[in-house]
Amino acid sequence: MNTIVENLQQFWYFTGFANATWQNIAMILIGILFITIAIKKGWEPLLLIPIGFGMIIGNIPMFPGLNIGVYEDGSVLNTLYQGVKQGWYPPLIFLGIGAMTDFSALISQPRLLLIGAAAQTGIFGAYLLALLLGFDPNQAGAIGIIGGADGPTAIFLSSKLAPDLMGAIAVSAYSYMALVPVIQRPIMLALTTKKERLMRMPAPRQVSQREKIVFPIVGFLLTAFIVPSGLPLLGMLFFGNLLKESGVTRRLAETARGPLIDVVTTLIGLTVGASTQADKFLTGKSLKIFLLGLLSFVIATTVGVLFVKFWNLFLKGDRKINPLIGNAGVSAVPDSARVSEIVGREFDPDNHLLMHAMGPNVAGVIGSAVAAGILLGFLG
Amino acid sequence: MRHSRIFILSILLLSAAVQLRSQNMSDLLIGEVLVDNTCGILDGSGQRNGWIELFNTSNGTVKFGGCYLSDDKADLKKYHIPTSDRSAQLGPRQSIVFYTSGDSSQGTFYTNFKIRKGSTLYLVSNDGKTIIDELEIPANLPADNSVVRVPTGVKAMDFVTRISDRPTPGSYNGDVDAKTKSEVMKEKDPHGWVLTLIAVMVVFTALMILSFIFGWIGNYNKKPSAKGIKASKPRKVKKLKAGEVSPEIAAAISMALSQEFGGEVYAAIALALDDYLGGGIHDQESFILTIKPTPGSTWADKAQNFRQLPR
Numbered sequence: 228m229n230t231i232v233e234n235l236q237q238f239w240y241f242t243g244f245a246n247a248t249w250q251n252i253a254m255i256l257i258g259i260l261f262i263t264i265a266i267k268k269g270w271e272p273l274l275l276i277p278i279g280f281g282m283i284i285g286n287i288p289m290f291p292g293l294n295i296g297v298y299e300d301g302s303v304l305n306t307l308y309q310g311v312k313q314g315w316y317p318p319l320i321f322l323g324i325g326a327m328t329d330f331s332a333l334i335s336q337p338r339l340l341l342i343g344a345a346a347q348t349g350i351f352g353a354y355l356l357a358l359l360l361g362f363d364p365n366q367a368g369a370i371g372i373i374g375g376a377d378g379p380t381a382i383f384l385s386s387k388l389a390p391d392l393m394g395a396i397a398v399s400a401y402s403y404m405a406l407v408p409v410i411q412r413p414i415m416l417a418l419t420t421k422k423e424r425l426m427r428m429p430a431p432r433q434v435s436q437r438e439k440i441v442f443p444i445v446g447f448l449l450t451a452f453i454v455p456s457g458l459p460l461l462g463m464l465f466f467g468n469l470l471k472e473s474g475v476t477r478r479l480a481e482t483a484r485g486p487l488i489d490v491v492t493t494l495i496g497l498t499v500g501a502s503t504q505a506d507k508f509l510t511g512k513s514l515k516i517f518l519l520g521l522l523s524f525v526i527a528t529t530v531g532v533l534f535v536k537f538w539n540l541f542l543k544g545d546r547k548i549n550p551l552i553g554n555a556g557v558s559a560v561p562d563s564a565r566v567s568e569i570v571g572r573e574f575d576p577d578n579h580l581l582m583h584a585m586g587p588n589v590a591g592v593i594g595s596a597v598a599a600g601i602l603l604g605f606l607g
Numbered sequence: 608m609r610h611s612r613i614f615i616l617s618i619l620l621l622s623a624a625v626q627l628r629s630q631n632m633s634d635l636l637i638g639e640v641l642v643d644n645t646c647g648i649l650d651g652s653g654q655r656n657g658w659i660e661l662f663n664t665s666n667g668t669v670k671f672g673g674c675y676l677s678d679d680k681a682d683l684k685k686y687h688i689p690t691s692d693r694s695a696q697l698g699p700r701q702s703i704v705f706y707t708s709g710d711s712s713q714g715t716f717y718t719n720f721k722i723r724k725g726s727t728l729y730l731v732s733n734d735g736k737t738i739i740d741e742l743e744i745p746a747n748l749p750a751d752n753s754v755v756r757v758p759t760g761v762k763a764m765d766f767v768t769r770i771s772d773r774p775t776p777g778s779y780n781g782d783v784d785a786k787t788k789s790e791v792m793k794e795k796d797p798h799g800w801v802l803t804l805i806a807v808m809v810v811f812t813a814l815m816i817l818s819f820i821f822g823w824i825g826n827y828n829k830k831p832s833a834k835g836i837k838a839s840k841p842r843k844v845k846k847l848k849a850g851e852v853s854p855e856i857a858a859a860i861s862m863a864l865s866q867e868f869g870g871e872v873y874a875a876i877a878l879a880l881d882d883y884l885g886g887g888i889h890d891q892e893s894f895i896l897t898i899k900p901t902p903g904s905t906w907a908d909k910a911q912n913f914r915q916l917p918r
Contacts, residue, residue, distance in 0.1 A: 337821035344814040351803040358799045365789035367799065388789075435828055438821070445820055453813045590814060597813050601806045606789050 246288035250505030258282030258500065270405035274378065274496050278401060281500020297501040308498040311393070314386045316495040317379035318463040323488025324379075324592065325443070325467020326480045328560070332585035334438050335431035339548075339583070343590025345534035346556025347598045349374030349527025353519045354602075360515055365389055368602040370516055373400045374523025375595030376407070376559040380460060382499060384599045387607050394503040395513040399520035407562040408569070410521070411528045411554045415570055418532045419550045424574045426549040428583050436474065443468040450597055456607065457600020464596060524557065531556040531587070548583075555584035558591025632732050634669050636756060636766065637742040638662030638702050641774050642724050643750035648776055650706040651714065657707040657722045658776055661730065662756070663697035670696040673733035676705065676718055678726045684735045686711060686718040704776045724748050742768070755780050 239245050261279030265272035284304070285297055297304040310316035333339060354371030362370060369385040369392055381400040385393040403410065447465035451458055470480040532553035539547050551571050555564045567584035639660040641647065650656050659676065663669045672695035677685035688695055692715040697703055704716065711719035722728065725746035730739045744754055753774040756766040786794075796802055 334821055334825070337818040337825065340814040340818040341811070344811045347810050348807060351799075351806055355799045355803060358797070363789055364792040364796075364799065364802075365787070432825070438824055438828060441824065442821065446817055449817055449820070450813050453809060593817075594810055594814060597810050598806060601809055605802055605806075606792060 241290045243288040246290055248288065248505065250509045251286045251288045254286040254503060254505045254508060255283050258286070261500075264405070271401060273492060274401050275405060277493055277496025278398060278500035281497040282503050283500075284497070285501030285504050296504075297498065298504070304498065304501055307494055308502060310491075310494060311382060311498050311502070312386055312390065314383050314459070316491050317383035318459040319491045320379040320488055320495065321460050321463040321596070322467040323483045323485075323491070324560070325464040325469075325483070326471045327484035327488075328464075328468060328471075328589055328592070329585075330442050330468060330589055331434040331439065332431060332582050333589050334434045334442055336583070336586050339552075339586035340590040340593075341538070342531055342535060342548075342553055342556040342587035343558070343592075343594040344556075346527045346531040346553075346558075346587070346591055347375065347594045348530040349376075349523040349525075349557065350595070350598050350602075352526035352530075353523035356522060357515075357519050360519070362512075362515075363389075365606045366392055368606045369393075369396055370519050371523065372396070372595070372599055372602065373403065373516075373520040374527050374557075375591075375598060376400070376404055376524065376527065376557045376563070377592060377595045378404065379495070380595050380599045382495065383460060384602060387603055391507065392512065392516060394499060394508050395516045396520075397499045398503060398508075399517050402517075403520050403524050404559040404562065407524070407557070407559045408566050410524050411557070411563060411566045412570055414525065414528045415532055415551055415554050415566070418529065418536070421574065423536070423550050424571065425578065426547060427545075427575075427578055428547075428549055428580070429545050431582055431586075436472070439472040440469070440474075443472065446593065450593065454597050454600035454604065456604040457596050460596040460599060461593070464592065527557045528554045549578075549580055552580055552584040552587060555586075555588040556591045556594070558588060558595050560588050560592060561585065563591075564588040631665075631667070631669050632671065632674060633739055634663055634665035634667075635671055635674070635697070635730060635739055636662045636664050637728055637730050637740050638780055639753050639755040639771075639774065639776065640722065640728060640742060640744055641751070641753040641776070642722050642744060642748055645750050647751055647774060648704075650708065650717070654706075654708065659705045659707060659718070659722065659728060660702050660776055661697065661705070662702040662780070663700060666699045668696055668698050672696070674739070675729075675731035675733075675735060677729045677731060678720060678722060680727070680729065683729055683731045683738070685720055689715050690733075700779060702777055702779065745770070 258279040258281070261275045261282065264270050265275035265279065289296065293299075295302050295304065297308050299305055310319075350371045351374075352371075353374045354367045357367035357370045358364065365388040369381075369389040372381050372384045373396060375381065378397065378401050382393065382397050385396040389396075443465035447461060450461050454461075467480070467483050470476045470483060532550050534556075535548050535550040535553035539550070542548065549567075549571065552564075552567045555567050557563045564581055564584035564587075568579065568581035571578050571580040637659060639662075640658070642657045644655040644657055647655060648658070650658075661671065672688055672690035672692055674688050675684050675686060676688065677683045679685055695715060706713075706717050707720065707722040708717045709719060709721040711717055722744070724744055726744055728742045728744060730741070731737065732739050742754060742756075748754065748770065749772075751774070752770050752772050753776075754768060755771045755774070756768050757771075757780050759765040759767055792802065
């Protein structure tokens with residue numbers, strides 16, 4: 228009888244119930260909240276569901292030493308996590324993004340690239356604020372990249388600069404990307420007049436196939452020569468785009484933007500979620516990171532809109548730009564461009580801004596990869 | 608003729624491989640040298656000898672088996688590092704110590720010559736001629752002081768030579784005073800304004816140059832007559848008789864009827880209606896939905912109508 232009791236006792240010590248802490252439960256509830264938001268609201272379900280479920284996986288209380296946790300060398304989760312830790316998932320996602328992005332909107336109006344550049348100030352605004360809050364420069368750089376509104380870039384940079392903060396940074400970046408419509412709309416309305424919102428822009432010109440093929444080659448050469456440290460992201464982004472536009476590698480492009488990106492997105496979401504173990508995630512630093520992440524989105528949107536308004540002072544006639552596309556420099560593709568379209572149509576149902584907003588939107592992707600390269604060069 | 612081509616190609620590939628190997632060895636550096644060792648590290652046989660430290664400056668592994676060490680320019684092949692020793696390799700940014708005991712029978716990492724003050728030390732490639740690196744040893748080098756190459760901190764591959772009274776055999780020479788880039792930035796730019804200013808300028812410059820280039824390419828393309836660039840002419844669409852169905856419409860209807868497609872159903876219907884109502888076909892036009900059968904593509908293949916997902 229004693230043996231049975233002893234064995235049952237031993238079994239009990241191995242269960243999650245015996246090892247649970249309130250922090251584990253809190254993280255599991257946050258994971259469930261992510262899943263609920265993704266399903267009910269439809270906000271970034273492809274990311275929030277893997278991250279949410281990963282959070283649950285990573286926070287199942289367990290007896291130490293079973294070699295199954297994400298931070299235990301050689302475990303299955305740890306092996307999958309290497310793609311995040313070593314930074315090779317994000318470039319693969321960039322390959323897929325390149326293969327699915329149509330840069331026509333940008334090529335037809337290349338001046339809109341500058342809006343994408345302006346919106347990157349969100350990154351550096353958050354960097355300055357993070358330093359002010361006492362973070363080290365490498366940590367501040369990793370936190371600042373949340374303002375790039377680009378999950379893979381945030382994971383890539385934080386895995387290099389501040390691996391211990393990566394979970395909080397990734398979750399913060401993806402959360403605010405899901406909340407782009409909520410964050411950006413009030414700022415856009417506050418900073419623009421009704422007259423500005425009704426401004427119409429001429430239809431973009433037709434872009435030739437040759438231009439589309441030249442773009443990834445020239446774009447890559449230029450940006451990689453200026454910021455070689457951004458090579459993994461920029462190289463994959465432009466390579467993916469060349470696969471798409473060359474017209475002769477259709478199968479490769481379809482794999483990159485289809486099965487490959489799906490597999491990597493699933494793994495990156497799940498392992499990033501699993502890396503948010505309560506003892507590493509529920510800290511004062513995480514709260515500060517969430518606050519700074521929000522501020523970086525606010526700064527990026529504000530500067531994007533104000534930059535267009537300022538630029539308009541020097542433009543005439545139909546060259547003027549509707550400031551409602553200023554928010555799209557925040558590279559949460561295509562959500563921020565969609566916000567431009569929705570807000571624009573609220574005031575004029577026939578004013579379609581989506582095609583114009585896609586220009587700064589994809590410029591933001593390039594801009595955030597360049598900014599990540601700069602931060603890595605200085606602080607890595 | 609064909610054989611001679613293969614022969615030439617093989618020779619070229621072989622020489623390229625040798626070249627690559629040499630390039631790899633060129634990442635080696637004589638990192639540190641100590642001549643008079645009175646209170647420093649002991650070698651494997653408990654003796655205090657002078658030592659030479661080799662350092663791999665690259666981020667890849669470098670094999671140095673087959674290289675030579677010498678202190679005599681007239682005899683660059685003085686000590687041959689055995690190629691058969693598997694440990695004769697250096698990982699990224701790693702260093703290794705050779706004891707200058709004068710007796711190479713002690714092992715791979717013991718040279719057959721004793722190092723002297725006032726001489727020059729040579730690291731020579733496996734061809735026995737190419738000097739990879741050389742280091743002058745001052746005649747007045749104090750005992751237990753080393754001649755050391757320390758990274759400048761500006762570029763990973765830049766080093767300065769100096770005398771150190773704190774030798775660091777076998778470890779990265781910058782380690783004693785090394786600071787991470789982040790720590791350096793914390794000291795030099797505590798509030799972050801310098802980095803911010805530089806970064807914003809670089810991002811703007813990069814995207815502005817890209818903007819100019821594509822603005823120029825766009826203007827160039829707007830002038831179709833210039834330099835022989837012709838605007839793509841719309842393809843002539845064959846007039847269909849009543850009841851006749853074009854291949855595009857047939858494909859569209861086929862896709863629309865398939866239960867496997869999601870949004871493509873609507874796309875197909877849109878194309879069919881557009882074509883039916885005289886919208887024409889768009890081959891390479893931005894912002895306009897395009898569906899067309901391509902030679903070599905299987906999208907319109909009959910197999911595509913089969914069930915795609917196991918259900």
